[in-house]
Amino acid sequence: MSGVLAMILAGGEGTRLQPLTVSRSKPAVPFGGSYRLVDFVLNNFINSDMLRIYVLTQFKSQSLYIHLKKGWNLTGISGRFIDPIPAQMRMGKRWYDGTADAIYQNIGFIEQCTPEHVCIFGSDHIYKMDIRQMLDFHKEKHAVLTVAAIRVPIEEASAFGVIEVNAEGRMIGFEEKPKNPKSIPGDPGFALASMGNYIFETNTLLSELTADGEKEDSSHDFGRDIIPGLYPHSPIYVYDFSVNQIEGEIGAYWRDVGTIDSYWQSHMDLVSDNPPFSLYNRKWPLHTFYPPLPPATFIDTAVYKTNVSQSLVSAGCYIQGARINRSILGFRCNIASGSEISESIFLGDAKIGEGCKIRRAIIDKQVEIAPGTVIGENLAYDRQRFTVSEGGIVVIPKGARVGF
Numbered sequence: 481m482s483g484v485l486a487m488i489l490a491g492g493e494g495t496r497l498q499p500l501t502v503s504r505s506k507p508a509v510p511f512g513g514s515y516r517l518v519d520f521v522l523n524n525f526i527n528s529d530m531l532r533i534y535v536l537t538q539f540k541s542q543s544l545y546i547h548l549k550k551g552w553n554l555t556g557i558s559g560r561f562i563d564p565i566p567a568q569m570r571m572g573k574r575w576y577d578g579t580a581d582a583i584y585q586n587i588g589f590i591e592q593c594t595p596e597h598v599c600i601f602g603s604d605h606i607y608k609m610d611i612r613q614m615l616d617f618h619k620e621k622h623a624v625l626t627v628a629a630i631r632v633p634i635e636e637a638s639a640f641g642v643i644e645v646n647a648e649g650r651m652i653g654f655e656e657k658p659k660n661p662k663s664i665p666g667d668p669g670f671a672l673a674s675m676g677n678y679i680f681e682t683n684t685l686l687s688e689l690t691a692d693g694e695k696e697d698s699s700h701d702f703g704r705d706i707i708p709g710l711y712p713h714s715p716i717y718v719y720d721f722s723v724n725q726i727e728g729e730i731g732a733y734w735r736d737v738g739t740i741d742s743y744w745q746s747h748m749d750l751v752s753d754n755p756p757f758s759l760y761n762r763k764w765p766l767h768t769f770y771p772p773l774p775p776a777t778f779i780d781t782a783v784y785k786t787n788v789s790q791s792l793v794s795a796g797c798y799i800q801g802a803r804i805n806r807s808i809l810g811f812r813c814n815i816a817s818g819s820e821i822s823e824s825i826f827l828g829d830a831k832i833g834e835g836c837k838i839r840r841a842i843i844d845k846q847v848e849i850a851p852g853t854v855i856g857e858n859l860a861y862d863r864q865r866f867t868v869s870e871g872g873i874v875v876i877p878k879g880a881r882v883g884f
Contacts, residue, residue, distance in 0.1 A: 482559060484530050484615065485595035487583055489676075490518055490603040491538025491567065491576060496739045499867055499877040500827075500844060505537065507603040508544035509743075510827045510845075512750060512759060513794040513808045516547050517737065518603045519768045522562065527764050528611040530599070531560035534589055536582050538567040551769025565589065578701035579676075584689040590682065598685050600702070602676040606746050606757065607734040608764055610726055614719045615679060623717040624684040625710060627651065628677040630721045630734050631670045637661035639736070640673035641703040643718055651716040656703040675721060675734065678702065684714070728761040741871035744842060747825050751790045751806045759792075770795065773811060781817045794828070802832075816851070824856075833883075841874040849876075850883030 494506025501509065507518035518535070525533055531554065537544055545564055552562045565586055567576060576582040583590075583600060590598060597618070599611065609628075618626040629643050642661040644653030653662070654674075661671045688706050692698050698705045710716060722732045733756045737743040749756055759766055773796035778786045784801030792808045793799070801817030810828030815821065818835040826843045833851030840856045849855070855862060856874050865882075867875040876882060 483596035484532065484599060485590060485593045486525050486530055486533040486599045486601065488521055488533060488535045488601050488603050489579055489582055490535045490544060491582060492604055493539045497743060499875055503540060503878055504543040505540045508547060510810055511606065512747065513792045513810050514770065515766065515768045518544065519766065520606055521601050521603045522552060523766050524609045524611055526767065530611060532593060533562045534586070535562065535564045536586060537564050538576055541566055547769055578699050580689060580692055580702050580706050581700035584693045584700065587686065587689060590686065595682055598680045598682055600678045600680065604738065605675070605734060605736055608726055608729060609721065609724050613724050617719050618679045618717070621717040622715060624681045624714045625716045626679045626719050627707070627716065628675040628719045628721050629672050630675055631664065632673045634661060634663050634669055634671050637671035637673055643672045643674055645672065645718045649717050651711045651718055654707050654711055672718070674703065726764050728763040729758070731756065733757040740842065740869040740873050740875060744825065744873045747808050748806065748823065750792060750808065771811060784817045840872060841876065843876045844878040846879045847876050848881045853883035
């Protein structure tokens with residue numbers, strides 16, 4: 481679609497995901513064994529035939545830049561691109577002040593492309609979305625801005641922008657991360673939350689960004705400043721994500737993976753008895769960068785038989801006489817004999833010695849664990865050595881050597 485330009489906000493620092501974001505930005509965090517968080521929004525645009533995409537980066541962007549260069553490089557196709565744009569301080573010697581400021585500082589790229597519509601999407605959620613359907617809704621309503629929204633339990637709504645709509649779906653109220661969120665009329669247990677995905681009419685976006693950029697008292701954020709100032713006098717409509725239909729999918733799955741516990745739970749969704757999110761839909765392929773690696777290898781030993789159940793194991797893994805249950809292993813993980821792994825996530829390049837027991841843990845890249853090490857059984861002891869989340873998930877940081 482030549483009339484559409486995508487601007488993907490991929491500069492998140494991801495402080496709540498530390499230590500996974502100590503050396504990488506939040507969108508670059510691995511997910512599902514073979515992917516990065518940014519891959520899911522990129523696949524949504526690619527599968528929706530929208531191929532003019534800028535990815536706005538900021539904090540610790542090298543890992544993300546390398547991933548985009550290796551896996552998402554469109555060359556030789558006129559008018560189609562996926563280009564990372566690092567923060568360049570075009571409006572002064574400062575980082576982006578907010579989501580709107582990130583777009584404002586790169587307003588020249590929008591003006592050069594002359595699109596009819598600009599899609600501004602985040603890059604740190606797990607979901608599938610046919611963006612064409614949202615664009616059709618936007619055009620049908622003659623909206624100047626359309627906001628994608630999802631129903632969330634009222635007790636979780638304070639983490640989001642909460643929306644009020646009338647019967648036609650027009651926004652009549654918006655509050656960013658309210659302490660006392662308003663529920664959906666007739667459904668007191670749920671609130672309507674913004675997904676942080678927007679489709680703007682280009683002229684509206686440019687004028688609002690310019691006006692906001694001149695306000696010294698603005699936080700320069702879409703949720704806090706642009707939307708609250710726009711909806712009272714302009715037609716802003718709300719697109720219900722639950723009506724988005726993709727062939728081969730059952731229901732609309734969306735997860736915010738902004739914390740260690742939500743990140744872990746989203747992985748457990750992938751290996752549940754009936755996964756609500758599928759990696760296998762041929763009608764909606766999920767592209768990423770796949771390194772040139774051999775298939776995963778499973779070998780029995782004289783003493784132990786390998787047993788892998790309800791797990792995802794990526795290429796290059798070598799499993800020798802280990803038991804693995806409800807776990808996700810990224811590229812090049814080596815698990816030695818007698819080890820037992822359960823409900824855990826390995827981001828890749830891990831080396832686990834013989835006889836280890838690891839449960840409810842996240843193991844970052846390039847971690848080596850000594851034979852006989854136990855992780856996840858004694859949380860009080862684990863807290864002395866590692867990060868342990870509120871939900872009891874143990875996180876081993878990148879490059880750690882444990883038990884030596």
